[in-house]
Amino acid sequence: MEEIREPKDLPSVEELVKHLEPLQLPRPLLVEAARSSIQEMRNQILKRLHAPEASSNSEGEISFLRLVERAKQFIDIWTRSWPVKVINATGVLLHTNLGRAPLSKAAVEAMVNAAGYCDLEMDIESGERGHRDKHVADLLVRLTGAEAATIVNNNAGALFLTLSALAAGREVIVSRSQSVEIGGRFRIPDVMAQSGAFLKEVGTTNRTYASDYQNAISESTAALLVVHRSNFRLIGFVHDPSLSEIVEIGRLYNLPVIHDLGSGALVDSSMFGLEHEPMVQESVSAGVALTLFSGDKLLGGPQAGMIVGRGEYVARIRSHPLFRALRCDKVTLAAMHATLMHYLRGEEQQAVPVLWMLGRKQVDLYSTVQSWKSSLLDCGDGFEVKESVSKVGGGSIPEIPIASVALVIDPSRWNLSADELAYKLRTGDPAVVGVVEDDKIWLDARTVMPEEGPLLVQAVRRSLLLRD
Template sequence: MAARNPYRGLPSVDRVLADERVRALSAEYSGDTVVTLVREELDAVREAIAGGGAAPPLEAIVAAVGRRARSALAPSLRPTINATGVIIHTNLGRAPLSDEALAAMAEAARGYSNLEFDLEAGERGSRHVHLEEQLRRLTGAEAAFAVNNNASAVLLALSALAARREVVISRGQLVEIGGGFRIPDVMAQSDAFLAEIGTTNRTYLRDYEEAITEHTAALMRVHASNFKVVGFTASVSIQELAQLARERRLYLIDDLGSGCLLDTARFGLPPEPTPQESLAAGADLVLFSGDKLLGGPQAGIIAGRREVVERLRRHPLARAVRIDKVSIAGLAATLNHYLKDEAAEKVPVWRMIAAPVDGLARRARRWARAAGRGATVVDGRSMVGGGSLPEEGLPTKLLALPATPERPAEALARRLRAHDPPVVARIERDTVLLDPRTVHPREDRVVVEALRAALGESNGS
């Protein structure tokens, strides 16, 4: 007797489409999309049968099509609760924005704007005018504008000022800032030639002096913001570099990375170089991010001497890396917080940095009560993150959930991430830790719900 065809019980595309539950999907999705989802599910079933499985009933196929629709067409970018204690978490979207910045961005996105239109003259204008006055006032620069991120700012600066010429930089500043982004690679893309000097831990002024040739276009300093070399070290100050650059008629480019506009000593943190200090010391150009310590949307800010900034503005690459209208609106609103001297209260990054420990302790205790037996509140350290102040932490209070044989730490952290919205914690010494510093108080209810759900699952397993 011939073997029964395992595919015989598989329904046709039309049969699945005729099911009322699949037809109901057409209220949310286009007809073509629903057909594609059905075909994808039937293809997956055929593969399973080829691997030795049995044809599922129509009921199971219809349910799978519904799950496929919800999963495949749901946004992959999801709001996430950051309970890691890393304030500027580069993997979780960097700096959260102020309410004013969000409102400004929504307003800009909602309709038309004078992005590149001069309302007084009635003719084409420049998008760069919308940020320049604020940036000039805050940094002391003669001119300034923004591009789409700081890597673009570095690439544009080197392309405009040093293409096919040399840029002198200390070996100790040839950093990788994550995601494989390396300063030497960016320099290569700009067509500038790298002249490395000094050693990883010690570089002297004479190293710069001896490296300068007729082919040199610029000296460059890159703030090593995401690591720190300690012990037997030596470096050259920005003031010394500025004087040397003036004497040799070279550009001095200062890449500050995270870009801090406030005095970090106010918050109990060690000094972080600021654009205003660098420009006052004589740098021709400073470059820094908009979405790290500044606390705004993604942007790369370029500020400095007018003649130098204008060279960058006129370069063809400037159009390829230009900032969009929504980011301009959000960045302008963020810069206003600094001009009004309200950044510590309004910019979420600084509000989190300044959060008092006693308030964090109260919130952690509430979480612990919700978590139940085994949960404790312990001392810990929050990190600034975003490649800023790599060795420095802020004292905080943490909810600690030690692993048990029935509840491994990795499994509990995974359950928290599976919540909607996901809650991302950190694991240290086989203990799941949640830091309230990086969780907005309005999100506490969600954290409590996620804890109860995750711990309930683990206790019941």
Template sequence: MKRELLRQLPSVDKLLLDARVQFLIDRYSHAAVVGIVRGELEAARGEILAGSDVPSQECLTDRVERRVRGSWEPSPRHVINATGVILHTNLGRAPLSRDAVAAMQAVGGYVNLEFDLATGARGSRHEHLNGVLRQLTGAESSLVVNNNAAAVLLALTSMAREREVIVARSQAVEIGGGFRVPDVLRQSGARLVEVGTTNRTYIRDYAAAITPETAAILRVHPSNFRIVGFTHEPALGGLAQLAAARGILLIDDLGSGCMFETEQFGLAHEPTVQESVEGGVDLVCFSSDKLLGGPQGGIILGRTSLIQAVGAHPLFRAVRADKTAIAALGATLMHYLRGEALTKVPVWRMIALTADEASARVENWRQRLGNLGEPKATSSTIGGGSLPGQILPTVALALGPTLPAGGRDNGALTVNELSSRLRQQSPAVVGRIERDQLLLDPRTVAEDEDEALLQSVQRALA
């Protein structure tokens, strides 16, 4: 009986004649695709012997296509983020501005990364961004590395190795992906001294913990959670005065790198880079790919003497930023310098989008899709470990709970099936499922992605 079922499987040659498989052979390689075809047929034989039904030729072709694309398609690839989460960590955090992308392309060849064109002598990669960061933040000097965790690690390693660093117990946090502040401190060679309680810490707690072995106070902004209720933490100015009076450093792990007053968008106050610099912090560390809206990177600001000492540490070479990140970050910072960040930096353009503007785009989508779905009032979030608990009112296109689908006997497609199909499109589309509906939030979809989004939805429903 099972032998008869096995005979129903198409041959290798028959699968190779399929138009989709022929396309894969032309795009990649005959030998490699043949190997995957044989592998999928062998897997199907095993499934049949284990009691499964005979897969159709279309099903086998789908499997071959997924295997080939999964193995050799360029990755990562373009994804349309329709989740409404602006700084989606799993989707690459901040989308870059057009100027930032162009700047990265412009430095694809040889550049004056560490070469002084005026003198012909060796230059410094620090200098490319030092001027604009000084102008924007008021800090004397700066250093750029490949992410904020590296910035904090480098600052602690260079300034506090084999000495004590004081941290409030409420700030000994996990920053995501299992990485914890105590672990970063341990890796730096510094010794952690926790003070205060989970919900209340005072200046006197810090003062009592300072010893001749103390190198610094580390303040960590809890950017991915909030403690509310019976709480207290010292003002930044008070910590700066204490550190200066006792001859130790104040290091501020600011996290999100915000340079705007977030209250103007109906959000809670997010500490800004300028506030830390003006507050007397010795070294300020923050991400460049969160609320700053640039490429992945970490920025350290501080007095020139301290920045020079940090940059001279051997660890800096292991974590320094490359030419493309420096170029993209420079273009992003220029948006702030020219006063155009709210319109040119995608993160801030998304934050500034109103619910009425989102509703108008959803209505346009519905008309283009034959009045498919319905507008639904919902909320977007910032994400990326920034402004936890803060929401932005929006209107999303709600699809489901079932949808019409071509090529289906019952003509119906569930939202989970549609979500899966959308993720397989080119470009892939990622939405969010809420109460048996798939929501597509225009806040995180660039306007020049609308056409591609609608085409992906139409193909997924075909």
């Protein structure tokens, strides 16, 4: 095939489209792919003509065949299914970039069942219209001991809706040390401002007392807000009033206490050797008016924001106009219901993937990684089994290391750099995401499900032995 050296020698878009027609895709897509391919090659030609010293020989010869192949690559990228299933070998359990909590098999099945027609807002017994959040709310009430409950699309939405319903146009008192950023550059003061509530900070960055809340109360006060610092810690010369102290102040002044727990644990994290993360049940039993927490963190379900507490306040939230705007769709509700059912049955530590991962023993992790290494002996000797450190992630239990075990790969044994091997693993099928450290690839076993182990081994073998 003759090399194309000048922009004027590039084919027309129509000429290239004719060679793409056998793909039997809509013409606008073929035209866009042809234009993109031609423009990319035009830029390469101009670069070679005007700055030959900056051109790379690796770009290769430009020909009509290459233009066609590049256009097909564009089409392949644009028509690729999403999302891509990823094997998480980073050791970060609630990896935000990888979708946070993986769902249980039952939750996935429930989502599939809900994808068609279902009894979303119908009472099967009476045949009359019902509430879409009823089944999830009933489970939350049973599991937390709250009077009432509801669910919205995420925890930031839960806080926004709660403040809008209970405190619009009035003040909400919060400790200065809890006026935090909750991720994605969303900050508690900004959420409060959008809700129509006015933030009133008390105390200092490191020390706040119960009297600070009490002294700040005025006729304009609508609520007291407590925000759990789930994504960072304050240590040293610090002080926070207990939740019971703030609840007592709320009782004295007839003000609701809103507790934003963030990560939302329903089991005691200390059983996994971690620091005790405040539990939803503890918040409810302390007497707060409303407790808010996430669904896709330590709870191990889909993205959602749960609101549990006193019936009168939950009723006000459910009747607020924004409730409809922030409500969950049927597949999210189905997944959350299935996840909560694990807790109701007492099977959460085995059935909820995040809790199963937290409970994995070091000896089992060593055995798992050793089996990976044994399966890869035919590929070479660039593998080691090493102790590693996992993390909960997702803004939960900050900076607490969890002992783990990883398969460490030295890609230089296969004439690859760590970045090159990471790319091959990441773009393979299935995609595998590990950690690059000290020019090596670390694949942490804690976050790899049992059925994913053989697939990970295949992906590693393919990435090391197959050349582009």
